[in-house]
Amino acid sequence: MASTTGGCLCGAVRFTVSDLPAQFGICHCETCRRWTGSALLGVTVAEANVAWHGAENIARRQSSAIAERAWCRDCGSNLFFRFTGGGAPVGDIELPIGLLDDANGMELSNEIYIDHKPDAYAFAANDRQVLTRAQCVEKFPLLDAL
Template sequence: MHKGSCLCGAIQIEVTGDLPEADACHCSQCRKQSGHYWASIDVPTSAVTIRGGDQVRWYQSSEKVRRGFCQTCGSFLFWDPIHHDKIAIAMGCFDQPTGTKIWSHIFVGDKGDYYEIEPGVLQKDQ
């Protein structure tokens, strides 16, 4: 079991089992909402327990996706593809150690010009 939370602790997250490897998304929406690129894991919703779920506010960023954040501290926690049985959870919310790493960078064509992506990790345009 892996535990995490938002900055203020109003939302507590538990994921059953090992964490999969993470993706880092460089699209403009993720960069604008997170303040940098968005690193997250995709897990089945059945593996996730959210305590303080009434504190989560959702922003519908497209027809297919909503983004969840804490209404108190503003922590960006979830990327939820509507009508799928999975949810992406921010790597930054997990307590250490996570036992995982970033395996790929996506939407690298949109990345900010102020940083570089480390060599040796898969990079995709989408």
């Protein structure tokens, strides 16, 4: 996809993303569920491709040994998840697709931590990659710290 815009609920933080991927994923891990109140529907973007406006309104917290999360200081909207590797940022962030001004045309490509998903809901798609927690950790050992 081309560049797109988005922002928080109150508008204090806005962003423009260049080279937005057309595919997004869903994470059902306990941390993402607690952060969002449900599953995280997120798109992975290179941090260098995001231009923030109102960055002084972004609060950050190291939410685990390997990642930080950010939100708007004014309205509390969740803004992004970033792997830090236990320290410095690694380079990519997960933006919740609900922050995008227009997420039309995006395609669900994967669900991770599927074995942590509550049975109360399911997403309608059957042509995506689905991984359990163990499969995620096998593919990305850093996730074992979550």
